[in-house]
Amino acid sequence: MxxxxxxxxxxxxxxxxxxxxxxxxxxxxxxxxxxxxxxxxxxxxxxxxxxxxxxxxxxxxxxxxxxxxxxxxxxxxxxxxxxxxxxxxxxxxxxxxxxxxRGLVGERPLPEGSWASSPATRSTMRGNRGRDTAPELRIRSLLHREGLRYRVSARPLPGVRRTADLVFTRARVAVFVDGCFWHGCPDHCRPARTNSDFWRAKIDANRARDAQTDQFLAEAGWRAIRIWEHEDPVQAAGRVAAAVRDFAARSDHNVP
Structure with a gap:
């Protein structure tokens, strides 16, 4: 040496x-x-x-x-x-x-009562971002290039504690970019090998909450658009732009 x-x-x-x-x-x-x-x-x-x-x-x-x-x-x-x-x-x-x-370093023990299966899992889950994820940023950029403006991480309905990733207030369009694991994507969500009962119940609860949110929005005259994180961002942004412009076209048509 x-x-x-x-x-x-x-x-x-x-x-x-x-x-x-x-x-x-x-x-x-x-x-x-x-x-x-x-x-x-x-x-x-x-x-x-x-x-x-x-x-x-x-x-x-x-x-x-x-x-x-x-x-x-x-x-x-x-x-x-x-x-x-x-x-x-x-x-x-x-x-x-x-x-x-030499045993000088290692993982921190899990806090008492933690639901994570390992310190690595806990670290990963704590690092998950609630907003400004890569799919969100890409879709926002594409919509901005199209000349569309929106609110970010906002509540569409006053008094209802539900936050959308993008909100087009005038067009009454709320966009949600859903993570495949947390929201139970049928194509990519895989059952957890550890704490499976906990994760199954949590994901089921998230899906039920998503459905309830969509219902609240529909009853208030809003349109909810849900985008999976694995979707092609160009196609996803196109769906959003079409919904917003459809509202604008209908509004112009109704003007006397």
């Missing part, structure tokens, strides 16, 4: 200058194989998210890896081991493997 004749290249240990915090976090997540495996147990029994830092020892031409985390206003450093690859990415991956093999 180490370089005999000359120091290792800077790309083996030094991070690129000017990186954003988001890029630094993503680098650590990739090297560790996911954020859920990056936790260390603190002295108070709680868990803290750790990172790997690489340090070059010029005299020995060796690269050492250390775990760092935040605890009581300090940033402790725990020696992990030496790494020997030619790139920083490979050395970070090696350091995380060593840390896991």
């Amino acid at each position: 180490g370089w005999r004749d000359k120091p290792p290249p800077e790309r083996a240990w030094r991070g690129r200058q000017g990186r954003t915090r988001k890029a630094i976090v993503a680098e650590q997540d990739r090297a560790a194989g996911g954020r859920e495996g990056r936790y260390v147990k603190r002295k108070d029994g709680d868990y803290a998210l750790a990172s790997i830092t690489l340090k070059l020892l010029p005299r020995t031409r060796r690269i050492r890896a250390y775990l760092r985390w935040s605890e009581d206003g300090r940033s402790p450093a725990l020696y992990v081991g030496e790494v020997e690859h030619l790139t920083r990415a490979a050395n970070l991956e090696q350091a995380w493997r060593i840390a896991k093999d």
Whole structure:
């Protein structure tokens, strides 16, 4: 391990200058194989998210890896081991493997009463966004190009606690971009292998709520358009645009 004749290249240990915090976090997540495996147990029994830092020892031409985390206003450093690859990415991956093999890091235990089957599942579900998902943004962009304007993440009906992803108030059109898992897509929703009863009941409840929302809107003279996240965004945006313009055409026709 180490370089005999000359120091290792800077790309083996030094991070690129000017990186954003988001890029630094993503680098650590990739090297560790996911954020859920990056936790260390603190002295108070709680868990803290750790990172790997690489340090070059010029005299020995060796690269050492250390775990760092935040605890009581300090940033402790725990020696992990030496790494020997030619790139920083490979050395970070090696350091995380060593840390896991030594039992220095791992997953946080699930909170008492959690419905998730594992810390990884809980992390994934907590990361699901309620708005501004990729399908929503694409459809919004296409509609905006068509000259259509709308409200985002708004309640179509006053006094009714139901939020649509896009609301065309004048045309009385409410658009919902539904996730395949959460709303029970017949093509892509697959039964969960763990906590199956819980998830089946939750998805059934979501579908019942969706149907009730559509009924509320219909009774108030609104049109609900539901789009699955897997649908082609161009075709989906076309359906929405047609519904909005159909209202405009009917309004013009009724003008004396």
